[in-house]
Amino acid sequence: MHAFDILGDPVRRRILELLATGEHSSGDVVAVVQREFGITQSAVSQQLRILRDAGFASVRADGTRRIYAVEPGRLREVDDWLDRFRALWLPRLDALATEVARGKRKRRHQN
């Protein structure tokens, strides 16, 4: 599953945006998404599963609650994919930025 296939859904994107601000329980996520999209708990739970299965989120149990967190790996894939277009809006990547970009690329191959 390509990262973009997962991100091509507004509910899933919203969930990730929420998780970007920190960990949240399933119930929290349901509350927010339900308010904004008007869908059922079931639907949200299904989307959380898709995010888990695709490696965009991780869960840990806290009593009867499930605490979700973003898993950054798949999002970095998106960042990497964008590399081929960056030259278009950074016409001349100056020396400073080049250094930073190089460090970034290096880090990627390590992890």
Added chain:
Amino acid sequence: MHAFDILGDPVRRRILELLATGEHSSGDVVAVVQREFGITQSAVSQQLRILRDAGFASVRADGTRRIYAVEPGRLREVDDWLDRFRALWLPRLDALATEVARGKRKRRHQN
């Protein structure tokens, strides 16, 4: 239409990857996509239209040919969206990178 809704299709992504390497005629795009995905000229043309309409690509006429090019604006939206997650894989954005990031943000509000 959110940028990710457009990118959530492998054919459209492939077309953009191709255009990232430079301008290409509709025919060129059709040839590549047809070879890799086995779909018709019609299908490719429809996807090109979607990319145009969504602002991901621009066209210019050259005789009977249509020359396509990437339009970077919508891809920068994706880049912007990722900002909220970058802290996850750049735990401590050092001074150098911060400067670069600041310049980037500034540029965005100008354009």
Added chain:
DNA sequence: TACTAATATTAGCTACAGCTAATATTAGGT
């Protein structure tokens, strides 16, 4: 002005993504 090449458009079909309703699971409290 007939013909061809390149591309776009349209109508109609179909698979499937994302939903609901119902039910199952699991942990904790009394």
Added chain:
DNA sequence: ACCTAATATTAGCTGTAGCTAATATTAGTA
């Protein structure tokens, strides 16, 4: 042991994204 709260799972429905086949358009060419 029973009950409730939190969450997950399943079966089944439905709208629509993306396709094909056919046709239209547009520009160049003999």
